[in-house]
Amino acid sequence: MPPAHSVQMTGRLNPRSGWTASACSLARTLEVVSNRSCMLILREAFYGTSRFDDFADRVGISEPVAAARLRELVDAGLLTREPYREPGQRTRLAYRLTDKGADLLPALVALMQWGDRWLAPTGAPVVYRHHGCGAIVHAELSCAAGHAVGGDELELATGPGSRSSTASSPAAPHAGAPHASIHGTGR
Amino acid sequence: MPPAHSVQMTGRLNPRSGWTASACSLARTLEVVSNRSCMLILREAFYGTSRFDDFADRVGISEPVAAARLRELVDAGLLTREPYREPGQRTRLAYRLTDKGADLLPALVALMQWGDRWLAPTGAPVVYRHHGCGAIVHAELSCAAGHAVGGDELELATGPGSRSSTASSPAAPHAGAPHASIHGTGR
DNA sequence: TTGCTGACTTAAGCCTGCACAAGTCAGCTA
DNA sequence: TAGCTGACTTGTGCAGGCTTAAGTCAGCAA
Numbered sequence: 001m002p003p004a005h006s007v008q009m010t011g012r013l014n015p016r017s018g019w020t021a022s023a024c025s026l027a028r029t030l031e032v033v034s035n036r037s038c039m040l041i042l043r044e045a046f047y048g049t050s051r052f053d054d055f056a057d058r059v060g061i062s063e064p065v066a067a068a069r070l071r072e073l074v075d076a077g078l079l080t081r082e083p084y085r086e087p088g089q090r091t092r093l094a095y096r097l098t099d100k101g102a103d104l105l106p107a108l109v110a111l112m113q114w115g116d117r118w119l120a121p122t123g124a125p126v127v128y129r130h131h132g133c134g135a136i137v138h139a140e141l142s143c144a145a146g147h148a149v150g151g152d153e154l155e156l157a158t159g160p161g162s163r164s165s166t167a168s169s170p171a172a173p174h175a176g177a178p179h180a181s182i183h184g185t186g187r
Numbered sequence: 188m189p190p191a192h193s194v195q196m197t198g199r200l201n202p203r204s205g206w207t208a209s210a211c212s213l214a215r216t217l218e219v220v221s222n223r224s225c226m227l228i229l230r231e232a233f234y235g236t237s238r239f240d241d242f243a244d245r246v247g248i249s250e251p252v253a254a255a256r257l258r259e260l261v262d263a264g265l266l267t268r269e270p271y272r273e274p275g276q277r278t279r280l281a282y283r284l285t286d287k288g289a290d291l292l293p294a295l296v297a298l299m300q301w302g303d304r305w306l307a308p309t310g311a312p313v314v315y316r317h318h319g320c321g322a323i324v325h326a327e328l329s330c331a332a333g334h335a336v337g338g339d340e341l342e343l344a345t346g347p348g349s350r351s352s353t354a355s356s357p358a359a360p361h362a363g364a365p366h367a368s369i370h371g372t373g374r
Numbered sequence: 375t376t377g378c379t380g381a382c383t384t385a386a387g388c389c390t391g392c393a394c395a396a397g398t399c400a401g402c403t404a
Numbered sequence: 405t406a407g408c409t410g411a412c413t414t415g416t417g418c419a420g421g422c423t424t425a426a427g428t429c430a431g432c433a434a
Binding site: 222223224248249251252255277278 | 420421422423424430431432
């Protein structure tokens with residue numbers, strides 16, 4: 001029986017039992033942003049929030065937690081702390097998204113969209129629109145050739161970072177080309 | 188100073204200070220899948236894992252945690268437990284993704300892709316390809332009109348679910364059409 | 375009928391995340 | 405110089421997630 005909703009394995013990955021995802025990029029990402037407050041702080045940063053108190057108030061978390069999470073996000077390079085000064089005020093610190101942080105937007109939109117679809121009884125509370133065009137924006141999978149890709153049209157192959165660390169099996173049994181030496185390895 | 192990497196607010200959302208994201212779909216999603224082991228279990232489900240022990244082993248979590256998370260995911264409707272029987276074996280339970288669970292794939296791919304880009308020193312350990320076409324698949328934002336959308340081309344507007352619960356401000360001050368009656372009010 | 379295996383459950387203890395409350399510290403304003 | 409405010413830090417205590425270790429239970433195989 002072909003398991004519904006699962007991805008096809010190719011190349012060295014094929015017997016799924018022969019490897020484990022020990023160097024999974026998803027796991028690495030979750031090391032950085034696994035908890036709820038991190039994600040919501042990033043959401044607020046996308047919404048333009050930059051001040052400490054605003055993060056705590058708008059996310060609905062306590063100040064100690066806001067301080068801890070903001071520090072982690074700055075340390076991880078997703079936010080920067082930049083001093084600014086309004087006239088007649090002392091210098092303050094603004095938290096802004098870095099390129100690294102801003103690059104998480106598609107993931108946040110995808111998660112939000114899933115909540116809109118499956119958990120929002122009355123529909124999406126807020127929607128993203130394409131500035132100018134005005135059409136609703138959503139996160140989707142697409143291939144480099146421009147096709148929209150459904151979940152059942154995916155296959156998994158070893159990538160450029162696989163040789164060094166992916167496979168947990170001590171010695172890769174067959175040294176065949178991983179299917180990626182050909183064709184557009186980069187991104 | 189225009190805040191870098193942030194989204195423009197339109198309509199009722201415009202003074203950001205006038206509302207808080209109290210009914211945010213991202214927050215709701217994170218109630219269901221906020222923790223690391225949930226996400227990794229879903230990853231394994233996408234990879235075709237269906238047996239209890241395989242989840243525990245391949246995700247690298249203990250059996251009690253695997254049992255707890257699998258139960259939560261089944262309760263939340265992301266996985267189903269279906270009995271199956273191989274000849275000469277007793278009946279076992281297979282965990283399979285439901286449509287609701289499978290719909291999280293774009294979000295997982297987006298998170299994985301971010302890890303590939305920012306946290307994988309030697310490149311992506313594994314890549315997704317479009318079956319048949321063979322081109323690399325990635326998660327991106329696109330609008331209903333088919334345009335690829337960058338993070339700086341987004342605006343946020345109230346959605347259909349906003350009237351009931353989004354705005355925490357007790358009374359919406361002006362009853363104007365929610366989306367962009369003005370448009371590009373800027374900041 | 376006894377043993378084995380897959381699929382769990384139960385128990386005990388640690389570590390992290392969180393909230394609440396209170397304290398600190400810098401620098402403008404009065 | 406005294407107070408105020410924004411931006412934190414420190415302390416306390418609870419709740420949840422995690423691990424290891426051990427127990428349970430069903431049903432095929434010997």
